[in-house]
Amino acid sequence: MALDARAQHLLKQLIEQHIASGVPVGSRQLARDSGLQISAATVRNVLADLEDEGLLMAPHTSAGRVPTRAGYRFFVDSLLQTLPVAPEARRLVLRRIGEHIPDTDEVLHAATEVLSRLTRMAGFVRVPRRATRILRHVDFLALREREVLAIFVTDRGDVENRLIRLEQSLDQSQLAQAANYFNATYGGKPLQEILWQLQRDLQENRDELDRILRNAMELGEEMLDADAERILIEGELQLLDLPDFADNERLRELLQAVRRKRDLVHLLDQSVRGSDVRLFIGEESGYAPLADCSVVAAPYSVDGEVVGVIGVIGPMRMPYHEIIPLVDGTARALGKALSSELPGHP
Amino acid sequence: MALDARAQHLLKQLIEQHIASGVPVGSRQLARDSGLQISAATVRNVLADLEDEGLLMAPHTSAGRVPTRAGYRFFVDSLLQTLPVAPEARRLVLRRIGEHIPDTDEVLHAATEVLSRLTRMAGFVRVPRRATRILRHVDFLALREREVLAIFVTDRGDVENRLIRLEQSLDQSQLAQAANYFNATYGGKPLQEILWQLQRDLQENRDELDRILRNAMELGEEMLDADAERILIEGELQLLDLPDFADNERLRELLQAVRRKRDLVHLLDQSVRGSDVRLFIGEESGYAPLADCSVVAAPYSVDGEVVGVIGVIGPMRMPYHEIIPLVDGTARALGKALSSELPGHP
DNA sequence: GTTAGCACTCACGCGGATCGAGTGCTAAGG
DNA sequence: CCTTAGCACTCGATCCGCGTGAGTGCTAAC
Structure with missing residues (x-):
């Protein structure tokens, strides 16, 4: 393809006018406003070429032309001059x-x-994404039988909470212990890192961990797993x-x-x-x-x-x-x- | 006004048909489908009366009629027969x-x-409204200089958090004390009651309270004040x-x-x-x-x-x-x- | 390569004709 | 007095035909 300078100029003019007015742009108007000393007929020849290239299209025979998707793409890639923000x-x-x-x-x-x-x-x-945030604080609250409300706070003060269902029930003091352990161990670390570490530890050492520890880690994993989109x-x-x-x-x-x-x-x-x-x-x-x-x-x-x-x-x-x-x-x-x-x- | 039974029946029929079809309902159709043995002309007389009462209106002379707001109101108040839910x-x-x-x-x-x-x-x-909920748990976290994140949880597991700006700065251990006091004093009570109590106590005894206590109560008041609509x-x-x-x-x-x-x-x-x-x-x-x-x-x-x-x-x-x-x-x-x-x- | 000229296309807006649903009114009948 | 048939009338919706104008593609001359 390789458009010459004049074709590019006309394309630019056409798209700018179309963006401003919203209606198809015709050859006469373009010849008049483009700043070039050429006639409408010449413009028509150029536009026909641009249409062949797939950059323009005519909604119907006797309308002017509007840019196609490809036309806009070429425009923003090669012709666009941005304006400083007002x-x-x-x-x-x-x-x-x-x-x-x-x-x-x-x-x-x-x-x-x-x-x-x-x-x-x-x-x-x-x-x-929360994944990069730093864990600030965790709370586990016994809500009902075998339901725990996990709350965690990041260093930026974002608060998230999740309801976790357990297979076994835990009383509040056990949960408090778990939260303490969790805060001491993982506080100050990025969430993503904590999640990885939890997953690794749980997989490797599951059976050796004591009950509180395991509870804390399982709760934590559930809590962090879904990084809501x-x-x-x-x-x-x-x-x-x-x-x-x-x-x-x-x-x-x-x-x-x-x-x-x-x-x-x-x-x-x-x-x-x-x-x-x-x-x-x-x-x-x-x-x-x-x-x-x-x-x-x-x-x-x-x-x-x-x-x-x-x-x-x-x-x-x-x-x-x-x-x-x-x-x-x-x-x-x-x-x-x-x-x-x-x-x-x- | 006092509509006779026939007028009410026709009004009911008309509104039901209009609800079903969405288009204005005319006299002929109504005479045919109403189940009454009367002619379209009679129906027209009745409809004219209903229009005078303000229950119906005609979008234009040669359309049928549609209910007005008052028509719908009469319909739902006096004529409506509800259906059991499918x-x-x-x-x-x-x-x-x-x-x-x-x-x-x-x-x-x-x-x-x-x-x-x-x-x-x-x-x-x-x-x-949260006002009637029971306070389950409160946390205060020092976020930045003179900014505290207050988190509270109700007995149903609803979590709310508010950012509170302070005039003086508090370190985390002071905040923890305040939270402990708050949980011990107000845990298990309805939020609305807590708010009232806080407001009363703060007004009456402000100067006699020790610092931690006052902090807890001021934080609590700020936290509960706005019951988000x-x-x-x-x-x-x-x-x-x-x-x-x-x-x-x-x-x-x-x-x-x-x-x-x-x-x-x-x-x-x-x-x-x-x-x-x-x-x-x-x-x-x-x-x-x-x-x-x-x-x-x-x-x-x-x-x-x-x-x-x-x-x-x-x-x-x-x-x-x-x-x-x-x-x-x-x-x-x-x-x-x-x-x-x-x-x-x- | 550029331009003027010209025939052609086609969306759009307008006026007029037609259609049909529905009305209000009137006069006759129970 | 209520009901009904009949009738003229109104008015929105739809379609048709036409003129208009913007814009095109093509051709032939410059």
Whole structure:
């Protein structure tokens, strides 16, 4: 293929105009506004070539042209000039996030919400994997016969609790002993490491351990095993307003899919590798309900390690030049807000 | 007004047919299907009277008639014959709820979800007020400088945590002492009672209390003060499918309003008084976004005391004869599931 | 390679005709 | 006085045909 400079310029112009207006762009308008001294007929020739390349398509014979998925892809890869984030937007993001430090859940919520509001699209955030967090404190409480409530707290103050069913019953003093042992042994270590160690120890030495010890470890293993795959979604109803989704059906599927969340997880976890903004345009996500959408996702890092992803979901026709830097900036701000080195806390 | 028997019968027939079909009902059809031996012209006379009474309205001159809000109200108050819940539905409700006993949150979730699924409308539940729950256990953890994580557990295993900012900083051993004192003093008492007692004691004796004691009590007060007003909503997107909401705008407002939840709280708390199913038809809710909807809400009781409300939100045109008993039955099942006297646990 | 010209296509909006369901009114009959 | 048949009328829904205009592809000349 190899597009010459003029073709690229026209493609860029066309996509930018389409993003701004939402309607198909025709040759006359393009010839007039492109800045090039060429006629509409010449433009038509070029557009025909671009259509052959699969970068554009015409909804019907006598309409102008709109970008295809491939067209958007080429555009963002080779033609896009991003804009610095508007100062008001930047300030708003920082303020909203800052208000909720240091409550992790609240910060995530605020970041997603502000992103959604500024973009007028659906915002999402992949909640940080707990695996890298440090265990702060554990409690085991006897709830009913053979049911134990396990509560654990990380160094960031995130509290999780799980109900565990036992085969044998334990009284509260036994549980307290187990918790003491557990806190002494594993407090201050990362959850993931604790889980590995538990699994290893239980497998190797099961029979030699005394009862309390074994109880503690079995409880701990059950407690840590499921690292809930959580995603927050915010403002997805804004998609109802977008003209791109004016007609029904597919949007409904999208909303439902987004609500189910489950399938989004693996998509987003792809983005965790690498530290840059990642785009999924249309079918690139490999996920049918998102076929008409683009996903802009940026990983965020806490204390130097990527722990989650934040971004937006919207129509393919979105102002990438604004959205991408905004998502990127929000991810950075979020990472900073969640890191332990807060301004003023050296 | 005082409608004669024939008028009531025709009104009942008309509303039932309209609920079933969704389209305006005309005089001919009604004369044919009503079972009465009267002509369409006679029916027309009666319908005209009912329209004068404000129970019916005609969307336009040459359409049939549809019930007004007042019409539905009269219908459910005086004409409605409810149907026993279908055995499969009953079984499904019991099974879904039963699967998640004894986890309160999961049970609530399951109950709302099954209600939403069976009715194809939005399900909601007003989460039980914690005020009546018994305090089981408290922990205070020093998180950062002057920030304390307070965790408390009720006798049902519900875990709540709050971040508390202090004016002075406390080290972990002081916090542990405070927690010990708190557990010893207030463990086993209802949260509401504890809060009252704390507030009274702090006011009266503030200056005489020793430091640890005062810390414990101040932490406790902060912790219990806000009884979060929580509502779960499930399946609200199903409303998008209903022909009654086919057109746009108002539905969007509804969905957003439902998401905000806040305003729903006071509406639902009205239903807590009394133990019966309560209906809000159209504007009766006094809440603009619900003007086109009906809300069916049934309070549920745990251990003999009403603690919350469960129900559905849907169009005014809903099969009340099925929905009402279903909501009622689900509320009972929910209450039973959350009560401490479980089958087999005397 | 570029451009002007031209025939062609097709979505869209508009007015008019038709259809049919359903009404209100009137007058006759029990 | 209530009921009923008859009838003119209303009005939304549907379809049809037409004109319009934007935009295209092709061809031939520059």
